[in-house]
Every structure is written in structure tokens, then in C-alpha cells.
Amino acid sequence: MEPTTVRSRMVNRIQHMVSHAIIKDRRFLDDEQLIRSEQMAVLEEIFNANVRDAEIQELSSHFAGVLRGDHPCHMAIWGKTGTGKTLTLRFFLNLLSEMAAADHVPLRHEHLDFSTPRPCFRALNDLACLFNASKLYKKGISLEELMLRIEAALASYQGYLILFIDEVDNVRRDRDAFLSFLVRRLPQRIPAKLILVFVSNRLNWPDHLDPRVKSFLKLNELIFKPYDAVDLQHILSIRVEKALIPGAVEPGVIEKIAALASQDHGDARQAVALLAKGAYLAEKAGGNITLGLLDSAATELDRDRYVALLRSAPVQLQAAMASVIEASRRAKGAAIGTGETYDAYQKFCNRSGLRKMTGRAFGDLLAELDMYSLIRSRILSRGRYGRTREITLDVSDEVIEKLSANINVNFDLRG
DNA sequence: TGTCCACAGGAAATACGGGGGT
DNA sequence: ACCCCCGTATTTCCTGTGGACA
Numbered sequence: 001m002e003p004t005t006v007r008s009r010m011v012n013r014i015q016h017m018v019s020h021a022i023i024k025d026r027r028f029l030d031d032e033q034l035i036r037s038e039q040m041a042v043l044e045e046i047f048n049a050n051v052r053d054a055e056i057q058e059l060s061s062h063f064a065g066v067l068r069g070d071h072p073c074h075m076a077i078w079g080k081t082g083t084g085k086t087l088t089l090r091f092f093l094n095l096l097s098e099m100a101a102a103d104h105v106p107l108r109h110e111h112l113d114f115s116t117p118r119p120c121f122r123a124l125n126d127l128a129c130l131f132n133a134s135k136l137y138k139k140g141i142s143l144e145e146l147m148l149r150i151e152a153a154l155a156s157y158q159g160y161l162i163l164f165i166d167e168v169d170n171v172r173r174d175r176d177a178f179l180s181f182l183v184r185r186l187p188q189r190i191p192a193k194l195i196l197v198f199v200s201n202r203l204n205w206p207d208h209l210d211p212r213v214k215s216f217l218k219l220n221e222l223i224f225k226p227y228d229a230v231d232l233q234h235i236l237s238i239r240v241e242k243a244l245i246p247g248a249v250e251p252g253v254i255e256k257i258a259a260l261a262s263q264d265h266g267d268a269r270q271a272v273a274l275l276a277k278g279a280y281l282a283e284k285a286g287g288n289i290t291l292g293l294l295d296s297a298a299t300e301l302d303r304d305r306y307v308a309l310l311r312s313a314p315v316q317l318q319a320a321m322a323s324v325i326e327a328s329r330r331a332k333g334a335a336i337g338t339g340e341t342y343d344a345y346q347k348f349c350n351r352s353g354l355r356k357m358t359g360r361a362f363g364d365l366l367a368e369l370d371m372y373s374l375i376r377s378r379i380l381s382r383g384r385y386g387r388t389r390e391i392t393l394d395v396s397d398e399v400i401e402k403l404s405a406n407i408n409v410n411f412d413l414r415g
Numbered sequence: 416t417g418t419c420c421a422c423a424g425g426a427a428a429t430a431c432g433g434g435g436g437t
Numbered sequence: 438a439c440c441c442c443c444g445t446a447t448t449t450c451c452t453g454t455g456g457a458c459a
Contacts, residue, residue, distance in 0.1 A: 121444070145435095357446095364424090367423095388423090
């Protein structure tokens with residue numbers, strides 16, 4: 001056998017990868033990487049296939065009044081994540097402002113994106129930034145001051161103002177103060193015709209709302225249903241066409257992804273993510289995307305999610321996870337209680353030099369892990385032996401391996 | 416039946432960090 | 438430089454509790 005050099009092996013591999021490349025344009029597998037106009041083009045294609053048609057019709061009739069000089073009421077839009085609320089709205093509002101411009105109707109629309117939780121203060125601050133009424137403060141300025149600046153910035157605008165407020169329920173703490181400003185105070189202080197569009201993924205969102213705000217809030221409601229398999233197939237095939245070379249996807253693959261996704265969440269983003277993972281794996285293996293590949297793509301995707309979640313989490317939460325894993329190893333898989341876990345946590349802190357937190361705070365960390373379903377815990381009373389959380393790890397061994405590796409790396413770096 | 420364990424989890428207090436106004 | 442304001446993280450203090458055991 002002819003001896004191979006590292007150089008020849010490398011050349012072989014690279015040539016192999018190039019000749020077996022199935023991804024034509026990676027960016028179309030990840031919305032984050034697309035620029036605005038490309039996103040809109042993709043959307044237009046999707047909507048042309050009658051996806052989300054009912055919703056777009058509904059939006060059109062709600063806002064039709066704008067072109068006739070009416071003042072439509074506010075709107076609340078509900079739907080689970082990945083049902084295209086944000087994208088549909090963005091697309092629709094762009095179109096609407098084009099039409100308004102053609103008719104010489106003054107119309108402005110702004111997108112307030114609360115994709116991460118924030119308090120009332122930051123919410124107002126973001127709003128102020130949209131109107132260039134203030135720079136991005138971190139702290140130290142009163143709420144009143146912010147409100148006044150927003151009002152001042154809008155004092156001379158007379159036309160329509162559509163405020164698209166994405167994921168309202170992410171306004172934590174004093175949400176009522178924020179909403180009350182938008183709903184009650186702002187419309188009275190500025191000359192613009194204000195139309196609020198609230199988007200939320202909680203269906204019962206306005207139920208626990210300050211009644212005073214609620215009574216002011218005339219709403220038209222619109223619900224985005226999860227995508228069905230047919231919608232997802234459309235969405236996926238457009239991606240396939242743009243991102244992959246022809247023939248890279250074996251028959252049945254799109255159908256399977258669509259079926260899987262529509263069964264358990266109807267989330268288009270996750271469906272596209274699965275497609276992307278499949279494409280990546282296929283390219284690495286030097287073949288096409290096959291049905292069999294999808295299973296490993298799905299598990300890998302799952303694992304990635306947990307790892308990414310934990311890696312971007314605060315250190316204390318990582319430490320808590322580490323102690324659960326450790327305590328659970330020591331107990332050989334049997335369920336463990338809060339006390340044992342806290343002991344493990346304390347040892348972990350001693351080893352890594354991390355500041356210890358009290359038991360109370362540790363309990364909250366455990367609750368958080370439970371929320372992310374990294375662990376499963378239930379409160380159990382063992383009679384005179386007290387009450388405790390019964391904790392089990394809720395992720396596969398493979399994921400745990402990966403998680404603990406990541407945690408350790410993090411702490412080594414901290415010294 | 417009452418006791419009492421080993422915590423859960425709410426509320427208030429405190430610490431902390433950062434920024435504005437003067 | 439000083440003081441005050443605000444938001445967040447954590448601690449302190451507290452009351453509550455299901456059921457095994459005597």
C-alpha cells in the first residue's frame with residue numbers, strides 16, 4: 001500500500017468535500033444571516049404559496065381603514081413560537097406603508113422587539129430609542145423623564161403611528177405601568193393616531209392585566225395557528241431550493257420533517273433548523289440528505305439546544321447543574337433530595353472557588369433548572385423525614401456527558 | 416391525634432453596581 | 438465629588454406543610 005502523507009490526506013478530504021458539497025448557500029438555512037431584503041423575498045415566496053393567507057386577509061381588513069382616514073383599534077395577536085407572527089407582521093406592515101406612501105397617507109410603523117425579558121424601565125428606554133428620543137441608558141433616569149422624552153419626540157407627528165410590540169409578556173415587573181403608558185397616557189398626549197399591535201405567545205395574555213388598562217383597551221384579536229404539515233412543506237421546499245443543490249434531498253425527507261414538526265410543535269424555525277442540521281451532517285458524510293440521517297440530526301439538535309442553553313446561562317446555574325449531575329452520579333441514578341444536592345453544590349464551590357449562595361437561593365436555581373427541563377423535580381413529603389424536592393435528571397446520558405464537559409471547561413477558564 | 420422533620424417558597428431587607436444631576 | 442435614583446441579585450426572616458411515627 002502506498003504510504004500517505006498528511007498533505008495528500010488533506011488534499012483528498014478537501015477535494016472530496018468540494019465535490020460532494022450539497023449546500024449551495026448556507027445563509028438560507030439560517031434567518032439570522034439573511035439581510036432584510038432577502039428575508040422579505042423569502043417571505044413573499046412563502047406567502048405566495050397561500051401560507052398564512054387567512055391571517056393576512058384578517059390583517060388587511062383590520063388596517064384597511066387607514067387608507068380611508070379611519071382610526072382602527074388596537075390589535076392583539078397570539079400564537080406559539082415559530083408560527084410566523086413576527087415575520088408576517090413585519091411583511092404586512094412594510095406592504096401597508098408602501099401602500100400608504102402611494103396614497104400620500106402619512107404612516108409610520110415601528111417594531112419594538114422584546115424577545116428577551118426586560119423590566120418596564122428598559123422597555124420604555126427601548127421605545128425612546130426608536131424615536132431617537134434618548135440614548136440607551138442602563139439606569140439612573142426616571143421613568144417619568146423617559147415618558148416625557150418620548151412624548152416630546154412625537155409632538156409634531158400627525159399621521160398614523162403603528163407600534164408593533166413583539167412579545168409583550170416579556171415585560172417583567174411593572175408591566176402595567178408600561179402598558180398603561182401606552183394605552184392610556186400616550187394617545188392623549190400626542191397628536192398621532194396611535195395603533196398598538198401586541199404580539200404574545202401566551203394565549204391568555206390579557207386575562208391578568210390591570211383592569212384599568214383593560215377597559216381602555218379596545219382590541220381586535222387574531223390567532224396564529226401552528227403551521228400544518230402542508231404549510232411546513234412549502235416553507236421547507238423554498239429553503240431547499242435556495243440553499244441546496246438540486247437532488248441533494250432524497251424523496252420523503254421534506255415530508256418527514258414537516259410531519260415531525262407539525263406533530264409536536266408546528267414551529268417553522270425548528271423545522272428549518274432540523275433541515276439545516278441534516279444538510280450539515282449529510283455534507284460531512286459526503287452524501288445526500290436521507291431519511292435515516294434525520295434521526296441523528298434530530299438528536300444532535302436536541303443536544304445542541306441544551307448545551308447552548310447551559311453555556312449561556314449564569315455561572316451559578318451551571319454550578320447548580322453540575323451539582324445535580326454529581327449528586328445524582330453518587331446516588332447511582334436514584335432520585336436525590338435538595339439537601340444532598342446542596343452539599344454537592346457546596347463542595348463544588350469550594351473546589352472551583354465560586355461564591356456560595358444560601359440554600360434559599362439554591363432552591364430557586366433548582367426551580368429554574370426544572371423550568372428549562374434540564375432536571376425534573378417534584379415536591380415530596382417523607383413524613384417525619386421532612387419535605388424535599390425529589391430530583392431526577394431529565395436528559396439523556398449523552399447530553400449529560402456533553403453538559404458536564406462544558407461546565408468543567410468553563411470553570412477551568414475561570415481559574 | 417399531635418408532633419416534628421426538612422425543607423418550600425413568600426416578603427422584606429440588604430448589598431451592589433451604575434448612572435444622572437449639581 | 439457628592440448624593441440620590443433605579444434595577445437586579447442575594448440574604449434574612451419567616452410561615453407553611455404532608456405524612457411517618459409515637
